[in-house]
Amino acid sequence: xxxxxxxxxxxxxxxxxxxxxxxxxxxxxxxxxxxxxxxxxxxxxxxxxxxxxxxxxxxxxxxxxxxxxxxxxxxxxxxxxxxxxxxxxxxxxxxxxxxxxxxxxxxxxxxxxxxxxxxxxxxxxxxxxxxxxxxxxxxxxxxxxxxxxxxxxxxxxxxxxxxxxxxxxxxxxxxxxxxxxxxxxxxxxxxxxxxxxxxxxxxxx
Amino acid sequence: xxxxxxxxxxxxxxxxxxxxxxxxxxxxxxxxxxxxxxxxxxxxxxxxxxxxxxxxxxxxxxxxxxxxxxxxxxxxxxxxxxxxxxxxxxxxxxxxxxxxxxxxxxxxxxxxxxxxxxxxxxxxxxxxxxxxxxxxxxxxxxxxxxxxxxxxxxxxxxxxxxxxxxxxxxxxxxxxxxxxxxxxxxxxxxxxxxxxxxxxxxxxx
Amino acid sequence: xxxxxxxxxxxxxxxxxxxxxxxxxxxxxxxxxxxxxxxxxxxxxxxxxxxxxxxxxxxxxxxxxxxxxxxxxxxxxxxxxxxxxxxxxxxxxxxxxxxxxxxxxxxxxxxxxxxxxxxxxxxxxxxxxxxxxxxxxxxxxxxxxxxxxxxxxxxxxxxxxxxxxxxxxxxxxxxxxxxxxxxxxxxxxxxxxxxxxxxxxxxxx
Numbered sequence: 120x121x122x123x124x125x126x127x128x129x130x131x132x133x134x135x136x137x138x139x140x141x142x143x144x145x146x147x148x149x150x151x152x153x154x155x156x157x158x159x160x161x162x163x164x165x166x167x168x169x170x171x172x173x174x175x176x177x178x179x180x181x182x183x184x185x186x187x188x189x190x191x192x193x194x195x196x197x198x199x200x201x202x203x204x205x206x207x208x209x210x211x212x213x214x215x216x217x218x219x220x221x222x223x224x225x226x227x228x229x230x231x232x233x234x235x236x237x238x239x240x241x242x243x244x245x246x247x248x249x250x251x252x253x254x255x256x257x258x259x260x261x262x263x264x265x266x267x268x269x270x271x272x273x274x275x276x277x278x279x280x281x282x283x284x285x286x287x288x289x290x291x292x293x294x295x296x297x298x299x300x301x302x303x304x305x306x307x308x309x310x311x312x313x314x315x316x317x318x319x320x321x322x323x324x
Numbered sequence: 325x326x327x328x329x330x331x332x333x334x335x336x337x338x339x340x341x342x343x344x345x346x347x348x349x350x351x352x353x354x355x356x357x358x359x360x361x362x363x364x365x366x367x368x369x370x371x372x373x374x375x376x377x378x379x380x381x382x383x384x385x386x387x388x389x390x391x392x393x394x395x396x397x398x399x400x401x402x403x404x405x406x407x408x409x410x411x412x413x414x415x416x417x418x419x420x421x422x423x424x425x426x427x428x429x430x431x432x433x434x435x436x437x438x439x440x441x442x443x444x445x446x447x448x449x450x451x452x453x454x455x456x457x458x459x460x461x462x463x464x465x466x467x468x469x470x471x472x473x474x475x476x477x478x479x480x481x482x483x484x485x486x487x488x489x490x491x492x493x494x495x496x497x498x499x500x501x502x503x504x505x506x507x508x509x510x511x512x513x514x515x516x517x518x519x520x521x522x523x524x525x526x527x528x529x
Numbered sequence: 530x531x532x533x534x535x536x537x538x539x540x541x542x543x544x545x546x547x548x549x550x551x552x553x554x555x556x557x558x559x560x561x562x563x564x565x566x567x568x569x570x571x572x573x574x575x576x577x578x579x580x581x582x583x584x585x586x587x588x589x590x591x592x593x594x595x596x597x598x599x600x601x602x603x604x605x606x607x608x609x610x611x612x613x614x615x616x617x618x619x620x621x622x623x624x625x626x627x628x629x630x631x632x633x634x635x636x637x638x639x640x641x642x643x644x645x646x647x648x649x650x651x652x653x654x655x656x657x658x659x660x661x662x663x664x665x666x667x668x669x670x671x672x673x674x675x676x677x678x679x680x681x682x683x684x685x686x687x688x689x690x691x692x693x694x695x696x697x698x699x700x701x702x703x704x705x706x707x708x709x710x711x712x713x714x715x716x717x718x719x720x721x722x723x724x725x726x727x728x729x730x731x732x733x734x
Contacts, residue, residue, distance in 0.1 A: 185525075198526055216481060217484075220481055220482070220484075221488060279707060322604055322605060400728055425687070425689075426690060426693060499693050502689060
């Protein structure tokens with residue numbers, strides 16, 4: 120049996136890992152939602168449940184912060200990381216809600232690529248969380264998230280160019296633009312998570 | 325006669341309370357501006373005056389920071405809170421300016437609800453400022469601002485769906501979208517104010 | 530021969546100055562790109578090279594942070610300033626890329642004014658960087674950047690009003706809106722650089 124000397128600190132890592140795993144679930148719901156024959160209403164409902172679960176984890180982290188004397192790294196960094204993870208969820212949930220709300224029948228295939236990048240970013244983030252404990256091997260995570268964010272930018276800009284090509288009617292263009300903008304914001308928000316982790320590592324180094 | 329032992333610290337609270345009260349004034353100007361028979365030019369002029377008054381308070385806080393040896397909480401938190409309050413004002417002023425600039429005759433009634441949420445958020449923020457001194461009873465403020473921000477999100481998304489329903493011509497849709505986006509940004513900015521106050525309380529706890 | 534007692538600290542200032550000078554180069558490329566008879570493809574390619582050069586400087590700053598025991602000001606402020614400078618470049622590069630991608634033939638003359646403001650902001654930022662060392666005479670820099678950002682706001686809003694006047698077809702409006710939004714975001718990002726420098730000066734005072 121191994122003694123756990125710092126049970127309180129441990130649980131921050133667990134809460135962050137939980138939060139990131141929840142983003143993996145959300146990103147997979149997005150993959151399903153954009154599928155052509157999906158039951159979007161039901162999936163958007165699951166996405167809302169996912170967002171509520173995320174909110175609960177965020178509040179659990181905040182409450183623990185209010186009770187803890189000792190924290191594994193700066194209080195405001197814990198606070199910011201929890202907020203950043205929460206932001207990613209909010210953008211993914213917004214995208215799902217808008218797809219249902221606008222009753223968009225068919226999304227261009229490039230949206231599939233946007234969402235695949237989000238799924239990959241979520242997986243990388245979930246993988247990185249346990250490494251916060253040792254602050255080791257985080258470098259490849261940042262580099263890969265930055266690469267993914269550049270890729271997301273490229274996909275987003277090409278999608279906009281396609282939307283503005285004259286192929287779609289104006290209202291469809293406007294609706295799709297709102298959706299792909301939320302997905303792009305989610306990709307940016309994953310980069311903010313990585314930036315916060317990078318700045319924590321910079322401080323602790 | 326009661327001795328004031330810390331006159332310098334007192335005035336930060338007063339400047340923040342002033343700044344938040346100024347947001348209440350601005351939110352009420354917005355309520356008037358979106359009314360159908362309002363004198364929009366005159367009200368937008370009042371809004372600009374309101375924004376200038378806000379800028380002066382922000383600069384007063386910054387100048388005090390440069391002169392003070394002792395501050396009631398971390399210098400960068402005072403700085404960030406002042407900036408967050410300033411952001412709210414900027415978005416409200418932008419919304420007012422765009423309504424006049426685009427000569428939008430009639431706004432959908434949901435915009436009234438958007439602005440009512442802003443007014444309520446401004447009042448709650450102004451109420452919370454004096455409680456910064458004791459750091460007591462701020463919890464209900466965050467919870468309520470978060471609830472209002474969720475409500476603002478819902479109103480905003482439904483408004484977008486209405487704009488994209490085919491009911492309005494394209495240019496009207498585009499103009500109204502810019503206005504409601506600024507109002508949504510103001511609601512988000514109120515949440516940023518609440519987040520900053522929450523993170524101050526987390527540090528001081 | 531003059532002894533350099535703190536070679537390590539010196540280089541942060543040099544890296545920041547390099548980064549800001551790179552923004553001056555980028556802003557001048559933008560001025561060329563929006564010219565009517567410019568070779569846009571070639572200039573956008575130069576802009577991408579400029580962005581890569583910026584990324585390298587950002588990484589050089591981050592690496593130095595990881596190696597340094599002593600830094601001229603707080604590690605997280607160095608981190609934030611590097612990120613802010615990087616953001617400006619990203620928005621300028623995005624604007625250039627979108628102009629080429631959308632094959633926008635002619636931009637309204639107000640876009641020239643938007644880009645001139647960016648060029649002036651870049652020059653002011655590059656001028657201010659060496660003054661970080663002494664923290665002297667930064668006040669006029671903030672004031673001027675804030676004035677420029679207000680001017681950029683005015684130009685941007687008037688440009689939107691022009692786009693929505695009925696003079697252009699819908700797709701052209703949408704494409705130009707994306708471009709001028711990136712330029713406006715670059716102006717905002719210059720203000721964020723100035724705000725970070727202001728908050729560093731507030732702390733060090």
